[in-house]
């Protein structure tokens with residue numbers, strides 16, 4: 001960006017719409033301007049902080065008019081916390097923008113003929129809908145401008161969420177509207193106990209400190225899993241924290257901890273120790289039980305996951321005699337969910353522990369027609385694998401945000417399953433993959449589902465059918 005533009009203030013910009021990834025869009029002299037923390041309809045002065053030849057990015061520094069569609073955010077952390085950035089937009093509009101994102105991504109990236117995108121399936125719960133939250137302990141609490149200007153001394157130890165784009169700053173959370181059950185009480189109790197006991201909170205820059213991370217998972221059946229990650233192997237202090245949690249919250253059904261001396265917080269490669277209770281929690285859907293271990297993925301909005309799976313099942317339209325491949329199967333939830341409507345279901349997933357859970361889930365539910373394989377999809381779904389397994393009539397695929405690896409898409413094109421049901425949490429990568437698949441497939445149904453109210457995220461299910 002030219003130096004002239006940086007910090008330049010553009011007055012009186014009208015925010016027009018919301019584009020991909022929740023960015024609010026305005027125009028100035030023919031160029032797109034993305035403006036943070038605004039809503040369509042706002043009239044603002046914008047300070048530019050980044051720009052390229054085709055677009056600029058900036059922040060609103062003065063509001064002349066507020067959009068008539070704005071509503072009062074319900075959370076005191078709104079504006080600082082990166083969690084629920086759309087609280088100022090009413091839910092009906094949020095849903096429209098999400099659906100529009102799907103339309104835009106398919107027009108911009110997939111560039112294939114598509115049917116009318118169906119109205120988005122809204123979430124019955126718009127607060128307290130998550131079953132999992134991940135909090136970080138830090139000795140570097142984010143201070144507001146008022147706190148800094150006050151000159152007073154503040155407690156810097158904190159437990160909460162990362163400030164967007166700042167890896168070492170954590171906002172201390174008083175109340176989080178994302179997870180119900182015992183989530184808020186547990187977080188506050190652990191934080192207060194650690195402060196009282198002068199236990200050290202993690203120093204992310206210097207990679208030292210006892211308390212590192214807290215994960216809380218809950219289920220609709222009332223079970224809960226609490227996992228504490230420690231940055232030091234200090235048995236006395238670890239036991240102190242775990243004993244405190246056990247005494248204070250006897251209702252926690254799975255109380256676990258991890259000693260993590262690595263540089264990052266991922267723990268797929270670390271031992272998880274059961275401090276008390278079981279080493280898993282159980283979710284239920286249509287009478288099926290799903291066992292979820294500490295390392296396993298489970299859709300984070302359980303009630304909406306059920307709606308999502310129903311869409312996938314309806315799109316698959318199984319008659320009972322089909323072979324189904326469930327790619328990126330996680331704990332085999334979709335595979336086991338559709339098993340009774342199919343002849344055989346084969347699930348593939350790279351987290352080994354999730355595959356163990358998937359097999360257990362099948363066993364617990366008396367399902368005998370599912371088979372699961374652990375490994376990277378591109379390495380498992382090979383010519384050899386295809387030769388040694390029945391050809392799928394339907395492929396259900398539910399990859400992570402990055403979408404499918406090119407080799408997986410190539411293999412799907414070779415496999416030529418009559419139908420592919422593609423579930424995605426990122427319509428941009430989904431649209432890219434659909435463009436690749438369009439060599440042999442056409443899109444005949446598109447159903448967005450809202451799993452994450454108050455955020456720009458949108459889940460989308462697409463059905464592809466093999467061209468004649």
Ligand SMILES: C[S@@+](CC[C@H](N)C(=O)[O-])C[C@H]1O[C@@H](n2cnc3c(N)ncnc32)[C@H](O)[C@@H]1O
Nearest residue numbers: 297299328329330333349350376377398399400
């Ligand atoms: C969006 S989740 C879907 C899980 C499952 N379908 C469900 O609904 O619970 C994506 C899954 O893909 C797995 N995964 C990510 N990359 C993978 C890869 N390269 N090969 C196999 N599995 C992968 C993740 O571990 C995760 O379980």
